[in-house]
Amino acid sequence: GDSVTQMEGPVTLSEEAFLTINCTYTATGYPSLFWYVQYPGEGLQLLLKATKADDKGSNKGFEATYRKETTSFHLEKGSVQVSDSAVYFCALSDHATGNQFYFGTGTSLTVIP
Amino acid sequence: DSGVTQTPKHLITATGQRVTLRCSPRSGDLSVYWYQQSLDQGLQFLIQYYNGEERAKGNILERFSAQQFPDLHSELNLSSLELGDSALYFCASSVVAAGTQYFGPGTRLLVL
Numbered sequence: 234g235d236s237v238t239q240m241e242g243p244v245t246l247s248e249e250a251f252l253t254i255n256c257t258y259t260a261t262g263y264p265s266l267f268w269y270v271q272y273p274g275e276g277l278q279l280l281l282k283a284t285k286a287d288d289k290g291s292n293k294g295f296e297a298t299y300r301k302e303t304t305s306f307h308l309e310k311g312s313v314q315v316s317d318s319a320v321y322f323c324a325l326s327d328h329a330t331g332n333q334f335y336f337g338t339g340t341s342l343t344v345i346p
Numbered sequence: 347d348s349g350v351t352q353t354p355k356h357l358i359t360a361t362g363q364r365v366t367l368r369c370s371p372r373s374g375d376l377s378v379y380w381y382q383q384s385l386d387q388g389l390q391f392l393i394q395y396y397n398g399e400e401r402a403k404g405n406i407l408e409r410f411s412a413q414q415f416p417d418l419h420s421e422l423n424l425s426s427l428e429l430g431d432s433a434l435y436f437c438a439s440s441v442v443a444a445g446t447q448y449f450g451p452g453t454r455l456l457v458l
Contacts (some may be wrong), residue, residue, distance in 0.1 A: 267446070276348065276436055276449035277389075322389065333402045334379070334447060338388045 235260045235327050239337035242320075246313055246344050254308040254340045256297075256323035264325040266290075266299055266306040271320045271339070280308075280321070313344045349373065350450035352437050358456045364425040367453045371418055371439030377401065378420040379440075379447060380412055384433040395420055396443045427457045 240255040258264065265284045269277040281290030286301035295310045306323060323337040349372035359365055371378050380392040382405075391404035395414035406412075409427075414420045424431060434454050438447040 269449075276350075276451045277438075278348065279446055279448065282446060333394070333404070334391060336389045336391070 235264070235325060235333075235335045237323050237325055237335050237337040239321075239323050239340050241340070243341040243343060246342070248315055248344055248346050249312045250344075252308070252310040252313045252317075252342070254321055254323075254342070256306045256308065256337060258304050258306065258323075258325050258335075260304075260325055260327045262327050263301075264327040266297070267324040267326070267334075268295070268297055268306070268308050269322040269324060269336075271322065273319070277322060313342075315344045315346055318342055318344050348448040348450065350437060350439050350448055352435075352450040352453050354453060355451070356454050356456075358458065359427060360458055361427055361429060363427050363457075364423065365427065365455065367422040367424070367435050367437075367455075369420045369422070369437030369439075369450060371420070371437075372448055375439035375441050375448070376418065377440045377443050377445065378414055378418070379438040380406075380420070380422050381436040381438065382433045383436060383452070387433075389436075392422070394443075401443055424455070429457050431455065432457045 236259045267282045268280040270280045271277045281292040283290040283299035289298045320339045322339045351370045377396045379394045382390045392406040394402040412422045434452045436452045437450045
């Protein structure tokens with residue numbers, strides 16, 4: 234069945250460091266891929282998405298590229314800020330399985346000044 | 347603010363009781379999803395409704411039920427509550443059945 238695998242956290246970085254959070258997926262069809270972010274005490278917010286292979290989603294300095302050949306959608310940011318501290322979820326939606334969303338387990342990021 | 351509202355924000359109740367969580371989707375969204383988030387299980391999809399009808403079912407217990415009303419708001423009913431049901435319950439909505447989901451702020455349920 235469909236699934237999403239994220240790198241284990243927690244991740245702790247210093248401000249201005251480079252961030253990579255790995256995400257790989259298994260899907261029956263050709264899914265859409267998403268990154269959601271959950272700030273402390275809040276609900277999930279859509280961060281970025283990509284709907285087909287080689288698409289790059291970007292928002293607030295974060296980027297992720299849909300790589301069909303490696304079934305990956307890694308999240309990157311060149312220079313993190315303290316305000317980026319949150320939990321990040323990778324997710325997919327697959328037409329072949331009725332468009333149900335599958336979420337990864339989440340990766341907690343803490344950025345220290 | 348995603349435009350999805352959930353009430354109540356917090357709920358404290360006892361084992362064996364029944365509670366109802368309410369969700370109002372974004373204006374124009376036809377689909378509503380319910381999720382449970384706990385420390386040990388992560389984010390679990392429970393159920394999806396589209397325009398009043400059940401669309402997809404995930405890891406929803408038989409003690410739990412949901413419905414979507416003609417005005418498109420949705421309610422999640424949790425009965426015979428157990429300590430392990432303590433969690434954050436999120437509602438999300440999307441325009442179409444397969445669209446990008448927008449999440450509400452959640453209801454924090456504590457079962458004592």
